[in-house]
Amino acid sequence: MTAPARPSRRWLVAYLRPEWRALGAGSAVMAARACVLLALPWPLKFIIDNVIFQRKLAPLLHGVLPDPVAHRVELLNLLGLTMLGLGALDALLVFVGNRLFLDVGQRVVFRVRSDLFAHLQRLSLDFHRRQRGGELMARLSGDVRQLQDFIAAVGIDLLPHGLTIIGMATVMLLIDWRYALLALSVAPILFLMARFYADRLRQRLRQVRRQESTLSGLTQEILGGVQVVQAFARETHEDARFGEQAGKSLTASLQANTVQAQFGPAMNFIIAVATGAIAWYGAISVIQGTLTPGELLIFLAYLRGIATPARQFAKTGRIFGRASVALERIGEYRAEQPSIVDDQNAVAPEACAGRVEFRAVGFGYGAAQDVLHDISFTLEPGRTVALVGATGSGKSTIASLIPRFYDAGSGSILLDGSDIRTLPLNWLRRQIGLVLQEPLLFQARIWENIAYGMAGAGRSEAIAAARDVGVDDIIERLPGGFDAMVNERGLNLSGGQRQCVAIARAMLCGAPVVILDEPSSSLDAATEQRLMRALERLASQRAALVIAHRLATVMNADLILVLDQGRIVERGSHADLLAAAGTYATLWHALREIPEPPKLRLVSP
Structure with a gap:
């Protein structure tokens, strides 16, 4: 050899x-x-x-x-x-x-x-x-x-x-x-x-x-x-x-x-x-x-x-x-050459409505690692689609395919009727606002981290975005408020605070498609309620894809897709899925019936 x-x-x-x-x-x-x-x-x-x-x-x-x-x-x-x-x-x-x-x-x-x-x-x-x-x-x-x-x-x-x-x-x-x-x-x-x-x-x-x-x-x-x-x-x-x-x-x-x-x-x-x-x-x-x-x-x-x-x-x-x-x-x-590249004939459309369609999409990270099978659904502007399922069921992988972090192995993904592989990569990603499960912040002021979502945005635009998403008061309570410095990877902020900054950044970018991967994973109940209200206002104008383990987060979604081992096993609204008495209903009732943990009893010596 x-x-x-x-x-x-x-x-x-x-x-x-x-x-x-x-x-x-x-x-x-x-x-x-x-x-x-x-x-x-x-x-x-x-x-x-x-x-x-x-x-x-x-x-x-x-x-x-x-x-x-x-x-x-x-x-x-x-x-x-x-x-x-x-x-x-x-x-x-x-x-x-x-x-x-x-x-x-x-x-x-x-x-x-x-x-x-x-x-x-x-x-x-x-x-x-x-x-x-x-x-x-x-x-x-x-x-x-x-x-x-x-x-x-x-x-x-x-x-x-x-x-x-x-x-x-x-x-x-x-x-x-x-x-x-x-x-x-x-x-x-x-x-x-x-x-x-x-x-x-x-x-x-x-x-x-x-x-x-x-x-x-x-x-x-x-x-x-x-x-x-x-x-x-x-x-x-x-x-x-x-x-x-x-x-x-x-x-x-x-x-x-x-x-x-x-x-x-x-x-x-x-x-x-x-x-x-x-x-x-x-x-x-x-x-x-x-x-x-x-x-x-x-x-x-x-x-x-x-x-x-x-x-x-x-x-x-x-x-x-x-x-x-x-x-x-x-x-x-x-x-080294990037595996995701622009098509030679890629042309940027003049506008983007934000309609995303998956057609029989399959994907695997390797020859023997297929993680998605025959995924088909449509994400319409002004509507919210939620992905639920056990860890490893393929939820985050679906979200990664839309901005072409990876390319589908089979089938196609369309944006406003055009295969995303025929669109310029930079243009495609500017149409998508993304909030990761683990928010990444830069070593800069908080408002600068929010403004990162849109080129040319300033302090006033960043504060307005935080106000629109309903987290401005959380940031203002910090020492320094919007001018507080974020250290490396944002470790001087709590997980919920980092999530709020990342969500505000996604809202500011003005993209017609928004992907939120576990958006409430680090939020308390009160902040989560404000986030849900902000998402409802956002979804009235944009297409929103939400990934969550907490079913209460997605119960108001227009369409819920239940994934199991890379396949969509159920789809419908929250009420429809409960009435179907399938996997989603089982998960919902199981979470509702979790008993309160026993209180510790102190025993005197």
């Missing part, structure tokens, strides 16, 4: 292309720096050969440099100033080049993160339900951040050193090609060793990122459910789970460290052996007169210059390894 192909890393080129001016300028600066690095050893050569040993200058330099015999000190001063100037120019070029490449890295990371976030938002729910939240955050933050380090390392380290190696090799070949070939013979060995360790390090770092992502997801899961953890006194158990996963992450990191720790010493050993051999051969050549002491200095300086990138690669190998793995992991998410 062949291993799955890894995602391509070429997508990064599309993000680098808009930065071609900055990249070109940075490359030019680093090319200039390579020339400076190439020139740095030459003043020392002239100091040794011409100032100390007073060798004559080459004919090309007569009149350019002071005579080493007649103006020895002047030549030394000029060479010293030249070294100082080259050092200052190198520092300036490093600053400018670093700034250019770091800024490019920041802008690329910004665009990659923004596009990846937008892409993840538009992936279908089936993708998000099989992913852990910590894994998504790890790729959006940690993996994307590795790209900036990668761009900076390439521009700041590899580019100038690579150009310097080419220049140094050329100069050495011009001075003495035999000696140059000997000096450069170490380069292929260093390259092969770097390739060997880079491959091993990349494999280890891929495992590190996998374990870190798993640890991040576990951490978010445990801390997100800390109330349950504390309620069942399971802190020790979760400590053990966290410790086990953290241990796996530590082991993977230590293995990667071992590979990286071997990389540097191995490179340094080869470089040391090569430097010793080349220095010995160079000294013999100086003694024999085939090389000058200054030329030997040039060779040794250039050999050090060639060895520097190899050492630098050993230091930055982890950066390149992490970046390579990050490109793969980001590429995996970029390759």
Whole structure:
């Protein structure tokens, strides 16, 4: 069985292309720096050969440099100033080049993160339900951040050193090609060793990122459910789970460290052996007169210059390894495609009345997981349809099919006579107001959470929506009222308060279809009565689909559908279903006849 192909890393080129001016300028600066690095050893050569040993200058330099015999000190001063100037120019070029490449890295990371976030938002729910939240955050933050380090390392380290190696090799070949070939013979060995360790390090770092992502997801899961953890006194158990996963992450990191720790010493050993051999051969050549002491200095300086990138690669190998793995992991998410997409010929109608029709709809989450069978009913504007049934009977699944969180496996769902799969997805969802069983609020003011239901809505519109639904006084009793801040996931509000905000948000959106999944699950009796009155006013103008376990919530619905194992087993009004003496009547009477729980009797000791 062949291993799955890894995602391509070429997508990064599309993000680098808009930065071609900055990249070109940075490359030019680093090319200039390579020339400076190439020139740095030459003043020392002239100091040794011409100032100390007073060798004559080459004919090309007569009149350019002071005579080493007649103006020895002047030549030394000029060479010293030249070294100082080259050092200052190198520092300036490093600053400018670093700034250019770091800024490019920041802008690329910004665009990659923004596009990846937008892409993840538009992936279908089936993708998000099989992913852990910590894994998504790890790729959006940690993996994307590795790209900036990668761009900076390439521009700041590899580019100038690579150009310097080419220049140094050329100069050495011009001075003495035999000696140059000997000096450069170490380069292929260093390259092969770097390739060997880079491959091993990349494999280890891929495992590190996998374990870190798993640890991040576990951490978010445990801390997100800390109330349950504390309620069942399971802190020790979760400590053990966290410790086990953290241990796996530590082991993977230590293995990667071992590979990286071997990389540097191995490179340094080869470089040391090569430097010793080349220095010995160079000294013999100086003694024999085939090389000058200054030329030997040039060779040794250039050999050090060639060895520097190899050492630098050993230091930055982890950066390149992490970046390579990050490109793969980001590429995996970029390759994901939403399972729910617009039809090529989708056209948005000019208006929507809100008539929803299910025609023999079947649906399953997998090949062997059919949860709906032959569902047919009509939801008319100004009328309310209620879905009741045991947990797992398919009520919420029916509600999820209308806004196309999933597509029906068989049959069709129509909105005003048009199959919803032929309508633009964004337009379709704007026609539906949805209140989930577990309301999700954002970290913002309460009125801002309500106004989220309609683009451009302000504080006054949010308050009016809360007043229309009859929950304005509940919100006004909070410290700060409508201006009270909601913390993450709305945990500083009670379940009923969160439900009221979510219902008001749905009312504000102005959609002709409203779906309420367990709308009274967190409300007390008095608030529930106000909600029912608000729903009655709403249903006189809109189509309302209500899902509830509490039958009292839906007894005034125009049509009640009783579900059992994904099938509609009864349908009718509350009175009709009671008269039929079927499943609904049995449930109704059972709930009405539940005896009051016995009171606790305190016994004196």
